[in-house]
Amino acid sequence: MSLKPWREIAVPHEDVLKGTFAQAEFAADISRVHAGTATPEYQNPALFFQRTFITGGMRLLLDSVVKRLSGRGGDPVIQLQTAFGGGKTHTMLAVYHLASAQVPASDMPGVSAILDAAGVAELPHARIAVLDGIKSSPNQPVNHGGVTVRTLWGDLAWQLGGADGYALVADADASGTSPGKAVLETLLAHYAPCVILIDELVAYVRQFEEGKSLTGGTFDSNLSFIQALTEALKAVPTAVLLASLPESDKEAGSQRGVKALATLAHYFGRVQALWKPVATEEAFEIVRRRLFSQIGDRLAAESVCRTFADYYVANKDDLPRETQEGRYYERLLHAYPIHPEVFDRLYEDWSSLDNFQRTRGVLKLMAKVIHRLWKDDNKDPLIMPGSLPVYDADTRNDIIYYLPQGWDPVLERDVDGERAETTAIENQDTRLGAVQACRRAARAIFLGSAPSTANQVVRGLELERVVLGVAIPGQQLGVYKDALRRLGDRLHYLNSGSNRFWFDTRPNLRREMEDRKRRFQDKEDVFPAIQDRVRKSLATGMFTGIHVFTGSGDVPDDWALRLVVLAPDAGFSRPQAGNTINLAVDRASEILRNRGDSPRQKQNRLIFMAADYDNVSRLRDQVRSMLAWQSIVSDGKDGKLNLDGIQTKQAQKGLDDANDALRRMVRETYKWLLAPVQEVRPGKGPSEIQWEHFALNPGSANASQEIERVMKENELLITEWAPIHLATMLRQWFWKDQQPEATALDVWQKTCQYLYLPRLKDDQVFQLTVGAGVESQDFFAVAQGKAEGCYLGFVYGKRSIIIMDASLLLIAPPAAQAYAEKLRAEEEAARKTEPTPPPFPGPGGLTTGIGTSAPGVEERKPGTGTSGMPPAPTTPAAAPKRRFYGSIDLDPTLAKKQFADIVDEVVQQFTTKHGVKVRISIELEAEAPVGFDDGVQRAVNENCKVLRFNSAEFESDQ
Incomplete structure (x- = not known):
């Protein structure tokens, strides 16, 4: 239902329409009337009573x-x-x-x-x-x-x-x-x-x-x-x-x-x-008679008031309780075309100001308001708090005349006008701009809160009264609530707390926060804060080390898989036509090529994580906001910043909200996974290093798990490897015609070095693949070494315990089959050359067996053989072996893995037997040509003491 604007129903007096009213005309002067020099509305009795409501x-x-x-x-x-x-x-x-x-x-x-x-x-x-x-x-x-x-x-x-x-x-x-x-x-x-x-x-x-x-x-x-x-x-x-x-x-x-x-x-x-003062409802009529000459269409006015009353009942949960009473419709009628909330705020709040005259001040202010709204062709059904034309300089000057110094910038910057923040928000968001939600809300808050003082226990205008002062039937109240949230984020003089809103001449904590944001520098403050948040958001998981904003010299060049997180100043941009500059790729390439001043060898052990270039500026700004709120909270606790109870809660809420937003922003910004790869072209060798990029899902529950998912799905990392793939790689890169075997340790280490080889999670994956492949004769055989053309510990086509060391060989199937045939031939020949075993003694001391004489042969003497010689002496039983000793040299870089294998494959053979006593001792010797510095000595001595070494000491050559 379309409601008629107030200007089509209520007609203001001529002086109000033309703006010819003056302050003196609203000040009744008994002496001028007595002298016969007053204006007609006061001098003429008929006109005076026509414009006077008898209370x-x-x-x-x-x-x-x-x-x-x-x-x-x-x-x-x-x-x-x-x-x-x-x-x-x-x-x-x-x-x-x-x-x-x-x-x-x-x-x-x-x-x-x-x-x-x-x-x-x-x-x-x-x-x-x-x-x-x-x-x-x-x-x-x-x-x-x-x-x-x-x-x-x-x-x-x-x-x-x-x-x-x-x-x-x-x-x-x-x-x-x-x-x-x-x-x-x-x-x-x-x-x-x-x-x-x-x-x-x-x-x-x-x-x-x-x-x-x-x-x-x-x-x-x-x-x-x-x-x-x-x-x-x-x-x-x-x-x-x-x-x-x-x-x-x-x-x-x-x-x-x-x-x-x-x-x-x-x-x-x-x-x-006794004299009874003017009641608020009576003031409605006083002001209306003085400002409006007539209500042209009474039925239309009643229709507007009824529609407003029904609208308030329909939205009872969002509006003050008195709007649900039947008499509120009567208040709307008495005040028409001015909303009762305007009178309530002026008579209840503004009349508390020392220099604001109840009736005269209201008349003067409303006359200017009505004149400006009429001139601007205002189409509101009622003149509401949200209709207040604070953008008008004349109206603004009249309003701030009653207020303390300092309100002009509040109105100009935060409430209304071409340069106001409310106007800027509405220009950006057409949904809010369509109903002027931000400006109307700011006007209503100003009217209801400007007369308040900092000494008041409860300050501000309740949310329900803000809504009452702005909402028009047919509009969604949610639009104004959204506008209030936007205002709370953007305005500098707007304060809120306990569901109340108020303006103050002092900048709010948000303004203080904005001022403090400029104190923080990228290198000294912002990047360390981002570094800390990124580090906390990532768990090692499949990575041995995670290096956040680490220089190339501090990223180890070893066999471990490592994730390198690039600093925000090296953001990643998705490659586009004509765009050849990518800071993230440049920084990652530098770390991939070198470790400090030395060339990096294990290039295939690095995966990189980069920030989205377009989000970096927002992330920096959010960090500055968090640091600013953090400093405000800290200064409030230390007494360096004078905060009242509401402001203390606001500061803490601001910090909590900033932290929550920062957590989300870190995930949204650090969304790119970069992996270096190379291709091998026939006859041309490895290609230039290429960078594959994959987007992470910022909404996933766990960042580390999301990285693992992306790496597995895109085969950036192999966690389970089939023997056939290992065999294929060995045929392509390691087995030669003249050398059909390769050192397993060398193969594993080459996969850690060259980008065109598969990237395995760790050596355990490689070892398990070797163990699975040796059970079949389709892939390869293994041996623990080779000496004089013979494979030591040769295993082919059966389960075996694999110990990864420098002697383990992976043998191509043709060579393995040939060697297996050779071994079988040698075994067969050995069986044929073995001597015939002595005959088994028969009953009575006689021997029987193939080729023995028929019954009736000559009887032999007991204790003699076929030749009549005494038999060879019987070999006595071997003594039981009760002790085992073993020693092995471990590779320092693989010691952890090798020691675990020793425990699993050797030590457990003894510990699982009842009554077997096992003692393991470790001898550790380290030598440095230039000597160990004090820090290393102190750390080692302390750790050895904690680990209860029997002896541990550093020695000099002297």
């Missing part, structure tokens, strides 16, 4: 005045003591026009109803005296023809009765002394019915110095006059006095003003009537 308090007061002037009771003295701008003078003007009876009561809207309620058909014409404390001077007499009036009582008598009335108090006026109760009673009775209006009385009395007499009398004589006058009024049933007194001591001015206020309040308090 409940004013109705009671006018009723009392009507009764008093008609002799039907009423209060003789009425003191108007309300807050600055509370409508005191406006009420006096209502009494003035009512009592003067310049036009019939029927021409003054609302007056006839008051007369009827009081039972008065026609109000008698009353004499009126106006005593203005601002206009009158205690030491400057006023001439009226031939009469010189010096005092308040002289002025009162002259206004009521002219020269005749003045004659009653002439002596007292000349001497500056109070005329007394009797004289004043006579004066009032003679010229009744009468109305006395005294405005700004304290401002007049405080000018008298104690002990000093002026032409207007003394401090005490003026107080005596007021006391006598209030007492005299009680005796005259058709005389009434209205006097305005300031509500606070601050409005009273000096110490004499405060003393005068206290004394006058005491005197008036003895006879005063």
